Amino acid sequence: MxxxxxxxxxxxxxxxxxxxxxxxxxxxxxxxxxxxxxxxxxxxxxxxxxxxxxxxxxxxxxxxxxxxxxxxxxxxxxxxxxxxxxxxxxxxxxxxxxxxxxxxxLGPHPLLVDALHARLLEAGWPSRPPRDAAVVLACAGSRDPDSRTDTTRTASLLAARLGVPVLPAYASAASPTVPEAVRTLTARGHRRVAVAACFTAPGRFATQTAAAAPWIASAPLGxxxxxxxxxxxxxxxxxxxxxxxxxxxxxxxxx
CATH class of the missing domain: 3.40.50.1400 (Rossmann fold)
Structure with missing residues (x-):
């Protein structure tokens, strides 16, 4: 290095x-x-x-x-x-x-979605998810509206890949937070809510967002x-x- x-x-x-x-x-x-x-x-x-x-x-x-x-x-x-x-x-x-x-x-891009999907599978995401499954896409967060647009696009690409709703959420500087997104999906009837870590590497944000997962949480993309x-x-x-x-x-x- x-x-x-x-x-x-x-x-x-x-x-x-x-x-x-x-x-x-x-x-x-x-x-x-x-x-x-x-x-x-x-x-x-x-x-x-x-x-x-x-x-x-x-x-x-x-x-x-x-x-x-x-x-x-x-x-x-x-x-x-x-x-x-x-x-x-x-x-x-x-x-x-x-x-x-x-x-x-790095995002949005299909290769990023490939990595997100693979990390979810490693965490226990089923190949045929149940109808009440959903995902929170956990990102760092930014006040820049272009960042939100990029995150929303990545969430849409992941939702198309998984066939379930994917709601973007943030560790800082933007809303909803991951716990708020989990509550929103739960209120919509999704009893199995996974958290997908949209972080390049381990760190404070990845740790705190994983702790908010009520079901499974994927590892950072790494x-x-x-x-x-x-x-x-x-x-x-x-x-x-x-x-x-x-x-x-x-x-x-x-x-």
Whole structure:
């Protein structure tokens, strides 16, 4: 994993810089590190680095400084558009010497739904859910209306996949909260309400929202293979303006 040591490269594809929020939970850093190892296995030869918005090293500013004036694509490990994606990350990129472009956040996207569905199945979600089943999609939350739009779209995609109602809820900054969403679904006659963790890694929000689940709660998305593919997809979307359309795809078949 790269820190603030020299990471300058000459030639080759633009670096992929995964941008994590940062967490005081030590499991978050180890999870993101393992996820980026999956990305490297899928795309050998692609420079992959990590930068945090806060709380953990390396900070994004340090990672970009180490890249010098080389090209980079910053892929937010965040679920939707919000202040971090619109302001914090572009601001840090603009202040760095790197020729950086910010990719779209992870959601909404079918690959994100693949990971959410898989984590629910691992938690005990039945392949044929009963009619009284429903899901609360637990997200971090943001005051930005675009973030709510992205979360609502992800919830709709997951509902179409599962065939049950999915209600988005938030750990902070927005409503409804997860307990409020659980009560809403229960009042509508859904006796089996699961909580799907729409978080990249373990942390305080994932822990507190799981505790509100009256039935089953899924684990954070973490190192699921679909997440690694999604990071590369967002990278590929953003890298074309930098490379002038040249493809950098050379995935292996690593699961």
């Amino acid at each position: 790269t820190g603030s040591t020299s990471t300058r490269t000459t030639g080759g594809p633009p670096a992929l810089v995964a941008v994590a929020h940062g967490s005081r939970d030590p499991r978050a850093l180890s999870t993101v590190t393992a996820l980026l190892d999956r990305v490297r296995a899928l795309r050998p030869g692609l420079p992959v680095h990590l930068g945090h918005i806060e709380l953990n090293a390396p900070l994004l500013s340090d990672t970009l400084a180490a890249l010098g004036d080389g090209p980079a694509v910053l892929v937010p490990l965040l679920i939707g558009n919000g202040h971090h994606v619109k302001h914090d990350i572009p601001g840090t990129a603009a202040a760095s010497p790197a020729r950086a472009r910010v990719a779209a956040p 190192t699921h293979p679909a997440m690694a593919r999604l990071l590369l997809h967002r990278y590929d979307e953003a890298v074309i303006p930098i490379t002038g359309g040249a493809s950098t795809r050379r995935e292996t078949t690593t699961p």
